[in-house]
Amino acid sequence: MGGRDRPERREVVIVKTGVANLASVIAAFERLGADTLVTTDAERVRTAQAVMLPGVGAFGAGMQALRADDGALAEALRDRFQADRPTMAICLGLQLLCEASEETPGVQGLGILTGQVTRFADAPHLKVPQLGWNRVETESDSHIFLEPGFAYFANSFKLDAAPTDWKAARAHHGGPFIAALERGRVLVCQFHPELSGPWGMGLMGRWLARAYAAPSTEVA
Amino acid sequence: MSGLSSQTSGLTARVIPCLDVRDGRVVKGVRFQGLRDAGDPAERAAAYEAQGADELVLLDVSATPEGRGHALETVRRVRKVLSIPLTVGGGIKRLDDARHLLEAGADKVSVNTAAVLDPSILASLATDFGAQCTVLAVDAAQREGGGWEVVIKSGRERTGIDVIGWARDAVRLGVGEILLTSWDRDGTRSGYDLALLTAISDAVPVPVIASGGAAHPEHLAEALGAGASAVLAASIFHDGDFTVGDVKRVLAAAGYAMRT
Numbered sequence: 275m276g277g278r279d280r281p282e283r284r285e286v287v288i289v290k291t292g293v294a295n296l297a298s299v300i301a302a303f304e305r306l307g308a309d310t311l312v313t314t315d316a317e318r319v320r321t322a323q324a325v326m327l328p329g330v331g332a333f334g335a336g337m338q339a340l341r342a343d344d345g346a347l348a349e350a351l352r353d354r355f356q357a358d359r360p361t362m363a364i365c366l367g368l369q370l371l372c373e374a375s376e377e378t379p380g381v382q383g384l385g386i387l388t389g390q391v392t393r394f395a396d397a398p399h400l401k402v403p404q405l406g407w408n409r410v411e412t413e414s415d416s417h418i419f420l421e422p423g424f425a426y427f428a429n430s431f432k433l434d435a436a437p438t439d440w441k442a443a444r445a446h447h448g449g450p451f452i453a454a455l456e457r458g459r460v461l462v463c464q465f466h467p468e469l470s471g472p473w474g475m476g477l478m479g480r481w482l483a484r485a486y487a488a489p490s491t492e493v494a
Numbered sequence: 495m496s497g498l499s500s501q502t503s504g505l506t507a508r509v510i511p512c513l514d515v516r517d518g519r520v521v522k523g524v525r526f527q528g529l530r531d532a533g534d535p536a537e538r539a540a541a542y543e544a545q546g547a548d549e550l551v552l553l554d555v556s557a558t559p560e561g562r563g564h565a566l567e568t569v570r571r572v573r574k575v576l577s578i579p580l581t582v583g584g585g586i587k588r589l590d591d592a593r594h595l596l597e598a599g600a601d602k603v604s605v606n607t608a609a610v611l612d613p614s615i616l617a618s619l620a621t622d623f624g625a626q627c628t629v630l631a632v633d634a635a636q637r638e639g640g641g642w643e644v645v646i647k648s649g650r651e652r653t654g655i656d657v658i659g660w661a662r663d664a665v666r667l668g669v670g671e672i673l674l675t676s677w678d679r680d681g682t683r684s685g686y687d688l689a690l691l692t693a694i695s696d697a698v699p700v701p702v703i704a705s706g707g708a709a710h711p712e713h714l715a716e717a718l719g720a721g722a723s724a725v726l727a728a729s730i731f732h733d734g735d736f737t738v739g740d741v742k743r744v745l746a747a748a749g750y751a752m753r754t
Contacts (some may be wrong), residue, residue, distance in 0.1 A: 297596070297598060408503070
């Protein structure tokens, strides 16, 4: 895949949050024709055109990784989300954006999304972790990125209510929970789009196209 | 049972083809017949995804260190073409073995014999990579007096360990999913051990994948009815008797929620 007819080669900067398995995310972006760069460098994250916050692992360890280096990485991410610059978060990435999580009590999240992350309730026949394909329902036709469909989830914790100003997609597992949120050029998924087949690839493709479509926002 | 859970969750039942891989090639008849070549892993993986597979399991059945080296390369090649989850198992002895497989492109790792010999590997995996990444593979054999015991080392060794107790212990240590193979049924094409599936599904809160004995789509439907969250099969897909799509249509007609 050369960049012969492209003005620029698309690149997605992936934030390294520790031991997260990044091979699937990288492979998905490669299939979309994008290069990837994995980094913990706050300045790269601040200036990149497109940034992905992945996440596999525990909330506390994830926040610890983002808070290293005097919190520069956390600050760079917070600025991107607040300015609606092209940024995506996946799975634990969504939870790290919240205020706190039952998974690691006492540890503050990035606080970009209002709300606390809680564990799926114990209930007969309700399997936790949620592992598998669940139906995602959008709330209206006005979504830019999200469409209804089946997405692959791998989580024990979830966000129940959508913060104001975000368009939400929901799924059900012992009750409704937030499957994904979008706002501006930001896309935040509880599921794994990189493991959600053609539906997930389409979603990542729309986000990537929009990340590079508009004139790039200058960094303040 | 599955009817109940479908009321409270939108999760669909999963159909999971299994690739037994040796020295970089898919093989079949691993346990009961002579090994026969069944194609290139990446080609097979892509074909199963196109047919509607919900996940893929890749079991490395290589017998040599050289073969294990091939396995990492196989996982890399499969990952490139696969946009559904990939679980890799077979021969994982240490945390580093799992780490290398995850870095190569596995989304989950499944541990069998090593976890029986030293259960602490399950806690280490869950701590480092998360419960959703940590799969316990259990080979279960019926006991004469009733119940099931854990067998290890590809069936060569009976441990006397009660399967239900082992499943509960493993979940306490952090396992997020159990891949449950009936050693009595594996390769017999006589259907899954349904009593085993119900016993384990009822005993643990984590999803259980049924394995061992499937020859027809109806067998897969029975396993879901017995409480399994997912059904794994190898030969019925490799032999070309049924595509994944064929099987999912039968399961949907039987009333199980399927990803379409």
